[in-house]
């Protein structure tokens with residue numbers, strides 16, 4: 698049986714005040730109200746719910762049953778029928794949904810959770826297999842703030858650092874990060890997120906989430922996409938119009954190489 702690494706931490710996911718302001722960006726990139734959209738790693742539906750009204754059909758998949766359960770509850774609460782949107786448990790590196798999509802997205806750095814080359818090959822094979830003619834995919838990673846050598850030398854640290862803290866009805870929720878270890882060859886980081894819920898000064902709950910973050914630089918991210926047979930259409934450095942390679946994020950829209958129009962780096966959308 699597969700372990701859900703997010704089983705304990707999923708309930709804290711939506712409290713993160715540092716989630717990116719990317720929803721308007723993805724809303725604008727839905728090609729038409731007739732479009733079918735696939736979200737890889739939809740999580741608790743942070744992006745899913747606000748995108749559903751903008752398209753004809755929306756399908757989300759996520760490997761975590763706990764995240765999917767929260768997302769499903771939100772869909773039910775919003776009264777969204779299953780012929781309009783559904784979310785399923787699934788692995789983005791090996792799936793077959795039996796239908797094509799006009800837009801495939803994976804917001805908030807989902808690609809970086811894919812650790813091995815074999816899994817990356819599987820992910821891009823699945824994207825190929827699910828793109829409608831003329832369809833496109835948008836992937837995103839963060840832009841590392843150090844060069845590879847700097848990352849190798851400085852990333853690992855035993856110290857816990859406060860990432861964010863937010864008030865709750867009865868106290869506060871804090872998220873700490875520990876830079877636990879790193880695969881220096883493949884530039885894969887293994888951070889641990891520690892969620893602590895306090896009532897007053899008393900620690901009431903703690904949940905630890907150990908994740909994988911494979912790192913890419915502006916050139917290696919483009920290379921990854923091209924070497925899997927896709928053509929790059931547009932690139933951004935963030936969600937506020939930053940040029941590619943200069944902002945905090947790396948965001949690339951790409952399509953099947955044979956049908957791709959190469960537009961490249963508009964200043965903003």
Ligand SMILES: C[S@@+](CC[C@H](N)C(=O)[O-])C[C@H]1O[C@@H](n2cnc3c(N)ncnc32)[C@H](O)[C@@H]1O
Pocket residue numbers: 703737738739740741742743744758759760761764787788789790803804805806807810811
């Ligand atoms: C940072 S969260 C992003 C969630 C959502 N896209 C958002 O923007 O809020 C990453 C999500 O990717 C999912 N994920 C990671 N690896 C996956 C895989 N191999 N297959 C499916 N989902 C995966 C995790 O379970 C998690 O919900």
